[in-house]
Amino acid sequence: MPKIVDHDQYRKELLCKCFDLFAQKGYGSITMRQIAQGMGVSTGTLYHYFSSKEALFEQLVEEISQQDVSAALAELEGTETLQEAMAALGRYLVKNEDYFIKWTFVWVDFCQHQDSKKMLNQSSVFKRANQRYQQAACKFLGVQDKVLASFILSFVNGLILEKLWGDETIDFVEQCTLLGKMLTVYLQQNVTSSVN
Amino acid sequence: MPKIVDHDQYRKELLCKCFDLFAQKGYGSITMRQIAQGMGVSTGTLYHYFSSKEALFEQLVEEISQQDVSAALAELEGTETLQEAMAALGRYLVKNEDYFIKWTFVWVDFCQHQDSKKMLNQSSVFKRANQRYQQAACKFLGVQDKVLASFILSFVNGLILEKLWGDETIDFVEQCTLLGKMLTVYLQQNVTSSVN
Amino acid sequence: MPKIVDHDQYRKELLCKCFDLFAQKGYGSITMRQIAQGMGVSTGTLYHYFSSKEALFEQLVEEISQQDVSAALAELEGTETLQEAMAALGRYLVKNEDYFIKWTFVWVDFCQHQDSKKMLNQSSVFKRANQRYQQAACKFLGVQDKVLASFILSFVNGLILEKLWGDETIDFVEQCTLLGKMLTVYLQQNVTSSVN
Amino acid sequence: MPKIVDHDQYRKELLCKCFDLFAQKGYGSITMRQIAQGMGVSTGTLYHYFSSKEALFEQLVEEISQQDVSAALAELEGTETLQEAMAALGRYLVKNEDYFIKWTFVWVDFCQHQDSKKMLNQSSVFKRANQRYQQAACKFLGVQDKVLASFILSFVNGLILEKLWGDETIDFVEQCTLLGKMLTVYLQQNVTSSVN
DNA sequence: AATGAATGAGCGTTCATTCAT
DNA sequence: TATGAATGAACGCTCATTCAT
Numbered sequence: 037m038p039k040i041v042d043h044d045q046y047r048k049e050l051l052c053k054c055f056d057l058f059a060q061k062g063y064g065s066i067t068m069r070q071i072a073q074g075m076g077v078s079t080g081t082l083y084h085y086f087s088s089k090e091a092l093f094e095q096l097v098e099e100i101s102q103q104d105v106s107a108a109l110a111e112l113e114g115t116e117t118l119q120e121a122m123a124a125l126g127r128y129l130v131k132n133e134d135y136f137i138k139w140t141f142v143w144v145d146f147c148q149h150q151d152s153k154k155m156l157n158q159s160s161v162f163k164r165a166n167q168r169y170q171q172a173a174c175k176f177l178g179v180q181d182k183v184l185a186s187f188i189l190s191f192v193n194g195l196i197l198e199k200l201w202g203d204e205t206i207d208f209v210e211q212c213t214l215l216g217k218m219l220t221v222y223l224q225q226n227v228t229s230s231v232n
Numbered sequence: 233m234p235k236i237v238d239h240d241q242y243r244k245e246l247l248c249k250c251f252d253l254f255a256q257k258g259y260g261s262i263t264m265r266q267i268a269q270g271m272g273v274s275t276g277t278l279y280h281y282f283s284s285k286e287a288l289f290e291q292l293v294e295e296i297s298q299q300d301v302s303a304a305l306a307e308l309e310g311t312e313t314l315q316e317a318m319a320a321l322g323r324y325l326v327k328n329e330d331y332f333i334k335w336t337f338v339w340v341d342f343c344q345h346q347d348s349k350k351m352l353n354q355s356s357v358f359k360r361a362n363q364r365y366q367q368a369a370c371k372f373l374g375v376q377d378k379v380l381a382s383f384i385l386s387f388v389n390g391l392i393l394e395k396l397w398g399d400e401t402i403d404f405v406e407q408c409t410l411l412g413k414m415l416t417v418y419l420q421q422n423v424t425s426s427v428n
Numbered sequence: 429m430p431k432i433v434d435h436d437q438y439r440k441e442l443l444c445k446c447f448d449l450f451a452q453k454g455y456g457s458i459t460m461r462q463i464a465q466g467m468g469v470s471t472g473t474l475y476h477y478f479s480s481k482e483a484l485f486e487q488l489v490e491e492i493s494q495q496d497v498s499a500a501l502a503e504l505e506g507t508e509t510l511q512e513a514m515a516a517l518g519r520y521l522v523k524n525e526d527y528f529i530k531w532t533f534v535w536v537d538f539c540q541h542q543d544s545k546k547m548l549n550q551s552s553v554f555k556r557a558n559q560r561y562q563q564a565a566c567k568f569l570g571v572q573d574k575v576l577a578s579f580i581l582s583f584v585n586g587l588i589l590e591k592l593w594g595d596e597t598i599d600f601v602e603q604c605t606l607l608g609k610m611l612t613v614y615l616q617q618n619v620t621s622s623v624n
Numbered sequence: 625m626p627k628i629v630d631h632d633q634y635r636k637e638l639l640c641k642c643f644d645l646f647a648q649k650g651y652g653s654i655t656m657r658q659i660a661q662g663m664g665v666s667t668g669t670l671y672h673y674f675s676s677k678e679a680l681f682e683q684l685v686e687e688i689s690q691q692d693v694s695a696a697l698a699e700l701e702g703t704e705t706l707q708e709a710m711a712a713l714g715r716y717l718v719k720n721e722d723y724f725i726k727w728t729f730v731w732v733d734f735c736q737h738q739d740s741k742k743m744l745n746q747s748s749v750f751k752r753a754n755q756r757y758q759q760a761a762c763k764f765l766g767v768q769d770k771v772l773a774s775f776i777l778s779f780v781n782g783l784i785l786e787k788l789w790g791d792e793t794i795d796f797v798e799q800c801t802l803l804g805k806m807l808t809v810y811l812q813q814n815v816t817s818s819v820n
Numbered sequence: 821a822a823t824g825a826a827t828g829a830g831c832g833t834t835c836a837t838t839c840a841t
Numbered sequence: 842t843a844t845g846a847a848t849g850a851a852c853g854c855t856c857a858t859t860c861a862t
Contacts, residue, residue: 043821062344064260068857078823079858089857140393144340147397148258166399186394186402187410191383194390197336198382201343203362206382214383218418225417239846264832274848275833281846285832454736456652460836470844471837481836532785536732539789540650554790578786578794579802583775586782589728590774592735595754598774606775613813614806631825656853666827671854673825 047085050075051099054092059138063093063145094161097146100139101165105172112176118223121177122216126209129195133208136196177219191215243281246271247295250288255334259289259341293342296335297361301368308372314419317373318412322405325391329404332392373415387411439477442467443491446484451530455485455537486553489538492531493557497564504568510615513569514608518601521587525600528588569611583607635673638663639687642680647726651681651733685734688727689753693760700764706811709765710804714797717783721796724784765807779803 072082086092115121249271268278282288311317464474478484507513660670674680703709
């Protein structure tokens with residue numbers, strides 16, 4: 037069945053090309069014509085692969101939420117101490133800053149539009165993605181505590197959001213290093229006190 | 233003897249009523265008719281007070297960015313230790329969760345649309361708001377370090393973002409308390425080590 | 429009854445101020461707000477004196493069609509020969525070029541809008557004006573022949589129209605003088621031939 | 625394999641269908657919906673072929689100003705004397721009275737709207753058309769004198785304007801015949817006097 | 821599979837007009 | 842009398858979507 041493979045693969049290629057456009061303009065402000073043009077196809081072709089603008093957007097979100105977290109984390113592996121891990125995370129954020137900002141735009145946009153609907157498959161798509169992130173974070177940082185994982189994820193989200201808001205004074209590496217120090221001290225203390 | 237209306241005050245009243253609507257649908261997806269209806273006025277009246285949808289949105293952002301941070305922080309005052317302060321912050325976030333989520337939606341939306349323009353007065357409106365937040369945070373927590381202030385703000389932003397994404401497992405009080413502990417330990421340690 | 433006099437006189441003043449505005453933009457393109465602003469009054473006041481935009485326009489046309497032709501022709505009197513009369517007419521056209529062009533704009537506009545209606549009082553307003561012009565022309569030029577009067581009026585209309593179209597090469601005096609010569613020769617010839 | 629349509633040709637067909645509508649209502653008073661309906665297409669299709677109402681109007685004026693004058697004059701050829709020529713012109717005017725009146729409405733309308741702009745290409749479109757008319761008139765009547773050509777054109781314009789104003793007593797043939805006589809006499813006289 | 825012409829509901833905005841003051 | 846705030850139908854125009862090719 038080579039045809040189906042082609043069709044599906046081409047669909048995914050188109051989805052990837054969509055990402056920037058949706059991130060820049062937002063779901064409500066971008067038009068199907070602009071999307072088609074940005075992809076170098078006609079509107080007819082666009083509708084050949086996606087049944088509606090909404091479907092296109094949902095598939096895009098699905099796609100980016102499925103981009104394998106573990107693959108990304110592979111880049112971060114090989115750190116021995118928490119401090120090193122956090123420094124590596126900081127560098128990783130700097131390197132992919134643009135991508136994470138776009139990702140945040142798309143994700144927030146998606147949430148906004150979910151509200152006004154029946155949250156069709158929000159929970160599934162969404163929460164699965166979030167869980168994967170949490171698990172990856174736990175694994176990477178060698179942390180088991182779910183609250184602590186949430187804590188770290190929130191902090192990273194917040195850093196990106198701050199950058200998205202145009203605060204150029206934020207330094208990802210500096211901030212992550214700071215978190216690293218705090219975590220180290222905190223975990224030591226915790227161990228000590230729990231021993232006591 | 234014209235009809236007596238305090239033009240400017242009524243304008244601000246309308247702005248306040250806009251907030252929820254823009255937060256729920258987003259700039260690109262809400263229509264002027266919906267806004268007018270939501271405010272209980274006609275589209276004509278809407279345009280009597282705002283020259284365009286864009287102007288309305290910008291004035292809304294200006295308005296909400298001017299809502300006095302200090303007034304909000306008054307509610308948080310009276311804490312003695314950092315731990316108490318963070319716990320109070322947690323409770324405050326819980327209490328105003330909806331507002332902060334909406335605020336985030338509007339702000340992100342605004343950033344997205346600023347990109348495609350000359351950022352007219354973005355810096356002024358925007359950065360002033362951010363600075364006010366940082367200063368308030370410093371004052372409230374008794375922290376001078378700007379990096380640390382950014383750290384805390386990022387964390388709070390991230391918490392809200394996490395909730396905005398639908399993660400209902402996050403507990404603001406728990407998370408803030410955790411941050412309180414970490415900060416306490418970290419600052420103690422820092423003092424100790426700098427003394428040593 | 430001083431009040432009624434005031435009211436009516438003010439109404440006519442307003443009408444006069446309208447003329448330029450209607451001439452420049454045309455009935456369909458000018459707005460009541462623009463008219464009110466151009467007159468230095470509010471829209472409310474405008475509607476206090478005129479029941480509708482249409483009524484305003486009709487009264488304007490009525491007004492300018494009633495501006496006394498004879499008064500204008502007084503300026504032209506005192507010529508002895510047809511040649512002199514035509515030269516005087518030429519100078520008169522040059523002097524009032526702007527007014528006649530505006531007059532033509534308004535008049536054509538009015539005709540265009542009459543078509544789509546029941547020609548309410550078009551005939552009366554309109555044809556009376558035209559008849560007055562013809563009579564004045566006959567008297568001024570000492571011509572009895574109605575066909576000849578139409579001929580001359582048409583020519584004058586055409587001159588103005590040509591100017592309205594932007595043909596700046598047209599010289600009213602030159603053209604009127606030419607018509608003077610032609611009429612002189614023609615009438616002589618005619619007399620001669622009818623005598624013969 | 626897209627739907628096969630000769631875009632440019634269809635555009636011109638649509639333009640031709642516009643003429644009557646613009647002539648009857650005027651640029652400012654006709655709506656795009658009315659135009660679309662009058663053409664038997666949707667507003668969307670209208671905008672597929674014309675970028676704006678203004679562009680549509682300008683292209684219409686361009687189109688009708690390019691309609692070849694010489695083709696029209698072909699119908700008038702074959703006259704031997706000036707008298708015959710003028711009589712033929714009169715009959716031609718009678719025959720095309722409606723068209724010329726509409727043409728005048730559109731042209732005057734166009735002039736009115738040009739005033740408020742930078743007269744983009746008015747001069748070119750406009751003056752070229754006028755020149756063509758003058759040349760055609762000269763050729764047709766065997767007249768070289770530019771002043772005389774302007775004289776005749778003005779007269780013809782004036783005749784049409786008189787009809788446009790609703791003067792139904794005007795007889796094109798009668799008037800043109802009169803002009804023919806006057807020209808004949810005048811030119812004879814001129815020759816005589818210049819010989820003398 | 822791919823195109824782009826076609827649609828008409830709906831968008832942001834403006835309009836003539838009304839009415840409380 | 843005079844104002845300008847208020848209205849909502851209608852404007853020019855755009856949109857997601859369909860369909861003939």
